[in-house]
Amino acid sequence: MSATPVHPSGPALRVRWRQTVARARATVGPHTAAPHVAHPDPDPYADDLLARWSEPQRRYHTVDHLLAVLDRVDELAEHADDADAVRFAAWFHDAVYRPDRSENEERSAHLAERALPELGIDQARTAEVARLVRLTVGHDPAPGDWNGEVLCDADLAVLAGSPENYAAYAAAVREEYGFVPDDAFREGRAAVLRQLLELPRLFRTPHGQAHWEPVARRNLTTELGLLGTAPESEGR
Secondary structure (H helix, E strand, C coil): CCCCCCCCCHHHHHHHHHHHHHHHHCEECCCEECCCCCCCCCHHHHHHHHHHHCCCCCCCCCHHHHHHHHHHHHHHHHHCCCHHHHHHHHHHCCCCCCCCCCCHHHHHHHHHHHHHHHCCCCHHHHHHHHHHHHHCCCCCCCCCCHHHHHHHHHHHHHHHCCHHHHHHHHHHHHHHCCCCCHHHHHHHHHHHHHHHHCCCCCCCCHHHHHHCHHHHHHHHHHHHHHCCCCCCCCCC
16 A cells, blocks of 8 residues: 555544444445454555545645545535445545546546455445446436435535635646646637536535535636636526
């Protein structure tokens, strides 16, 4: 396992990881007690994940993003069928991240499929975590996919930040794609923003729709304007 990175939130995040692992080990599925067996120490797994989230190529997809997503999952937890599966998915969803690669989510899901059984997490919950990680490719959960709605809303909640926080997010994304020329980045980023704005809903949970949707749409529209491209749909 990789050495633990130095990050102010590291100790608190390791505590949260241990708590999630302990709850998941105590159940097989949502209600059935699991037999007592010896399992490995969860801390080295947390340290490996935190090291991955601290890699030098990251500017937005960092430990701070992991912490923010976990906090939003906690905020939305009552909406989930299995909040701890969603928490695990938050830990793994960008654990493998290279901005010049397209298979990050798949490789992150594979990492979860290897690590969680080693930790004593049952097959059904492991499969759900991997499914949720793969869902972040398009952030488009099916109707009734409560776990998927919570993870996707938590991951996209950054879009509903204050103007200052949103600007910092957009700048960090640009830094991660520093190898892309300005014109090509503006074109690609504008396409992403338009695709988001054309969605009937950015957020699927009631809380996300009520509290984050209007702010996020304003932020996205503002960024499109700053890129020099007007959105095709106003006032959605």
